[in-house]
Every structure is written in structure tokens, then in C-alpha cells.
Amino acid sequence: MSIPNDHFRQAIQHTPFHARLAALTQTEEWTVWNGCMAPRVLDKLSTEYFAVRSSCSVMDMSPMEKYRITGADAYRFLDRLLTRDLSALRPGRVTYVVWCNDEGKLIDDGTLFQFGDGDYRLCSQHHQFDWLMTSAMGFDVNIEVETHDVAALAVQGPTSYSVLTEAGIAGLEDLRPFGIANLSCQDFPVVVSRTGYTGDLGYEVWVSPENALPLWDAIFSVKSRYDVHAIGLSTLEMVRIEAGFIMPGFDFNTAESTVRANFDRSPYEVGLGWVVNLDKGQFTGRKALVAESKRPAKRRLTKITIEGNKPVGEAFIYNKKGGKLVGEIKCAVWSPILKANIALADIEYIGGALPKKLWARLDYQRELKWMSAWAECRPTNKPFYSPDHRSATPPSRL
Secondary structure, three states: OOOOOOHHHOOOEOOOOHHHHHHHOOOOEEEEEOOEEEEEEOOOHHHHHHHHHHOEEEEEOOOOEEEEEEOOOHHHHHHHHEOOOOOOOOOOEEEEEEEEOOOOOEEEEEEEEEEEOOEEEEEEOOOOHHHHHHHOOOOOOEEEEOOOOOEEEEEEOOOHHHHHHHOOEOOOOOOOOOEEEEEEEOOEEEEEEOOOOOOOOEEEEEEOHHHHHHHHHHHHOOOOOOOEEEOOHHHHHHHHHHHOOOOEOOOEEOHHHOOOOOOEOOOHHHOOHHHOOHHHOOOOOHHHHHHHHOOOOOEEEEEEEEOOOOOOOOOEEEOOOOOOEEEEEEEEEEEOOOOEEEEEEEEEOEOOEOOOOEEEEEEEEEOOEEEEEEEEEEEEOOOOOOOHHHOOOOOOOO
């Protein structure tokens, strides 16, 4: 790892892009993400949001946990660790994955990159090195933490393809969703994946830390021709809810952090049954998940639209007005592009099925006075927002 051995003397680290972010911020609204300073909002939330949905946004995603997994048993190890069948994954491709404990409860989710035979990168929200090393016992595999060895930018939005091409990254026209390409920006190498957490057209650009600022400067050099804005975590929270993407530790408790019994969740319970392949062979948690798949569903993390425009925060869900408490909202946002209150809610099933009627009790404050209101909720199985240009190959040059 390139981070200094005495890094513990500084409680909070700076990413390779910090100098540019610090120069841009108008708010000084920082938080800590995996031990690194990260902006919540740099300028105005509305400006940053519409950069994602209408033009091009740039977000520093360097603090994301990254693990390089190599060796003769790399595939066998990952196939044993992850719930998803990896037999169709090929070099130059990315796939979404989750992993569980022996009880079938979620440890974390992430993306798995395959660079070559026996050469993978696993990215996750939380620190997973201990779990990976424990799970690797008996396998001929090498696991290296490369969180601080690889800088990364998420370049997302309808004009992201045009911006990156104009910035000097050629060869993106044939890159399909979940594809990886080894390219160059000006005179230094970059790895570009057509991935993201916004539900829009977008890319993630991976680069060595010494080339981080040149990459940033190349992207922002096209600002005279394209509307490009740096964004923070608050904007990411809005757009990931619109896309229907979940966040471990926020929308559900991860198994290793849960203290109380039955407060953790399985992939089925958070709507991720589609990445569980029970017929692929043995993997950690399979026995428990097989048993769960045969029982009526008890609960699901459900996408809902809430009527009205009253602010939705932490709210309970009932099976009718004043009826039985059946769930609670985990995250919610007013979507500017959809003009709707949208949320993810953890809802208990009745008789193995989602209750036919769902109502939220909203408690909100107006001029220091607390008020309550009831709002009907409508469930959906589809992403709230999924534009056609997200998957177009090649993307339109705007």
C-alpha cells in the first residue's frame, strides 16, 4: 500500500483529489468515508443533482474499499464466497455481487472486476479484509488491499461520454455497460469501466494516485464546452434512491455490525434474490438461503412512491390508516426529475405477500410546530428512474 506507514498519526486522510475538491468547495461541508475526508455538498445541492441528470458530474470515489484477488484458486475462492454464479464472467467485465455469513445474512455488496484469468478486483462499501482473509483459508489465493493504491472518479450523466472523449480518453464508443477498457488519458494510462451508482449513463475512471490530478484537470479542461460539476455524497444519495440502489448500513444492517437478533437481513429480504444462485454449488450461507427460499416471505425492502409533497424522513408504514404497523421507511427523497416522494421501505409481509394497502404516517415540523399526516404508498418493482440513454452503445455524442 502506498499510504505512509505512519498514517495513524493523522486520523483522517486526504484522497489524491483532495486539493481540487478543497479549492472548489463553497460549503466546507465534509464528512468521513472510510477514513478519508469526503464532501457532502461542494456548491449547491440542486446544481450537483442536475449535473448528474442533465449534464456531467464528477465524484471522487477513491475511499471505496478495493481488494485485488489473484492466484490459482482466485475463481474457486470467489465462487465459494459469493452468492452469484460467476461462470459467465469473463476478463474485461464487471458484475454486481453480495456475500453472506453462514446464517445467510448479508455481509456486504459490491462490484467484482475481472481483469484476466485469476485476476480480480472486489470493491465494497465497508472494510472486508478480515472476512476475505478468513474465507480464503485453504485456497491458493493472494488478497491485497489496494484502496490507497488506486484513485477513482465516477463521471456520470448524459454528457459523460462526450466529456471523457473530449478530455482525451479515446475508445469509449464500443464499451458496453459493465465493460472494462484499458485506455489512456493524454499520456498516462487509465482503466475505464462503464459502471456507476446513479442509474444514468456513466463511467468510473481508475488511475494511479500520481496521475489523479492530471486526470481531474483533463476532465475539467472541457468545462468551457460542457457543463461539468463536482458532486458530493448528498447528491449521490438522491440519485441512487431514484435508481433503486441499496446502501449497506443505511437501508439494512450488515451481519457483522448487527447486535440484536433478527435485525440483520438476507439477500431475499432486501430484494436481492436475483443475485443468489442456489444451483451453482456450495457457497457461504447457501444452506440457510435454501431453507429460506422454501418458506413464505416474511419481509422485503420495497420501493414505494408516497403521495403528496410533504417531507418524508423516518416514517412508519401501516397496512391502512391507523392500522397495523407493518414497516418503516429506510431512505427517502423528493425526486426533482420525477416530481414525487420516493423511498425504500422495510415492510413485513402478511401471509407471504405484500400488504395490499400501504400508508405512511408522516411527522413533520412547520414553524416549530409538529404535525402528522397520512399518505398512501404505491409499491413498484422497477427502478424509479432508468433513462434509455443509460445503456445506449455507443452513447450519443452531445
